[in-house]
Amino acid sequence: MSSSDRPEYVQQNVANWTRANTEYTDASAARAWAQDEITWGVFETPESELNLLGDVSGLDIVELGCGTAYFSAWLARRGARVVGVDPTPAQLATARRLQEETGIEFPLIEAIGEDVPLPDSSFDVVHSEYGASLWADPYRWIPEAARLLRPGGRLIFLCNSIVCALCMTMDGVGEQLVRPQLGLRKVEWPDTGEVEFQLGHGDWIDLLRANGFEIERLVELFARPDAETHSYYKYVTPDWARKWPADEVWVARKASTRRRRLEADRASPGRPSSARADVASTPNRGPANPKRG
Ligand SMILES: C[S@@+](CC[C@H](N)C(=O)[O-])C[C@H]1O[C@@H](n2cnc3c(N)ncnc32)[C@H](O)[C@@H]1O
Numbered sequence: 001m002s003s004s005d006r007p008e009y010v011q012q013n014v015a016n017w018t019r020a021n022t023e024y025t026d027a028s029a030a031r032a033w034a035q036d037e038i039t040w041g042v043f044e045t046p047e048s049e050l051n052l053l054g055d056v057s058g059l060d061i062v063e064l065g066c067g068t069a070y071f072s073a074w075l076a077r078r079g080a081r082v083v084g085v086d087p088t089p090a091q092l093a094t095a096r097r098l099q100e101e102t103g104i105e106f107p108l109i110e111a112i113g114e115d116v117p118l119p120d121s122s123f124d125v126v127h128s129e130y131g132a133s134l135w136a137d138p139y140r141w142i143p144e145a146a147r148l149l150r151p152g153g154r155l156i157f158l159c160n161s162i163v164c165a166l167c168m169t170m171d172g173v174g175e176q177l178v179r180p181q182l183g184l185r186k187v188e189w190p191d192t193g194e195v196e197f198q199l200g201h202g203d204w205i206d207l208l209r210a211n212g213f214e215i216e217r218l219v220e221l222f223a224r225p226d227a228e229t230h231s232y233y234k235y236v237t238p239d240w241a242r243k244w245p246a247d248e249v250w251v252a253r254k255a256s257t258r259r260r261r262l263e264a265d266r267a268s269p270g271r272p273s274s275a276r277a278d279v280a281s282t283p284n285r286g287p288a289n290p291k292r293g
Helices: 008-034 070-077 089-102 138-148 162-166 201-210 257-267
Strands: 060-064 081-086 108-110 123-129 149-160 186-188 195-197 213-221 247-254
Touching: 008 070, 008 089, 008 195, 060 070, 060 138, 070 081, 070 089, 070 123, 081 089, 089 108, 123 138, 138 149, 138 201, 149 162, 201 213, 201 247
Parallel strands: 060 081, 060 123, 081 108, 123 149
Antiparallel strands: 149 247, 186 195, 213 247
């Protein structure tokens, strides 16, 4: 999909992430890339406490909405073969600069999470940290994630908690609900024109299951006692996030082909499962990593 064919919300979000790159992400990227520990969420809960990723060494991982690609760099340093995907050229330019400066190199692809130019069934993990997980339409990027994963592969993504999304105003996250959860999907911000996507837990579960995922974990992240307000993402305070979760991480596994056939048989008995759509059996479109061919 060429940049001009993208939905209008993407163009708006790319403009905002270009501005964010000038204001913050370019200048902060070197520090983020250099960080030894993997952390999660606005208040940086260490992976060593959460154990969401496990051993990633030797795994093929694609990050959808990689931004300046610091998370991909953390995974590459731990032995994963990563590919970063993002629609904002300025974010990718920063990621390329850091690749040159650090020598940690992996493919970077300019694309949206809703339409990824990579082959079917070619990754062990699809990951997103406030990338596609917040800025892409979930009803389009979750099917893409399912397509990209090998059977048994994991989808791991971090986004705002639903309670945070329901309490978020232009002045930050308050202690009152400010929008209905019923019908919530797209949130448009009148000041910047940014468009985010938020779902309640029931809708996430239905969407993930409809795309052949089994949900393994939902981890809600709170601020620790010593947490401080983030220098750029100031919309939520540690005080608030000691009472309610600021972010949440979902871990889901793409069911094996056999398991999905059994479920399909149960759903429509009498029809042979080979006659039904089976994502895992779609032809492989080529290698996952364009550089490794
Ligand atoms: C908060 S940053 C992601 C941070 C990232 N984890 C990192 O390591 O820098 C959000 C990113 O989402 C990207 N984005 C915006 N719309 C997107 C879409 N439709 N699909 C995928 N990514 C998108 C933006 O370009 C931006 O770089």
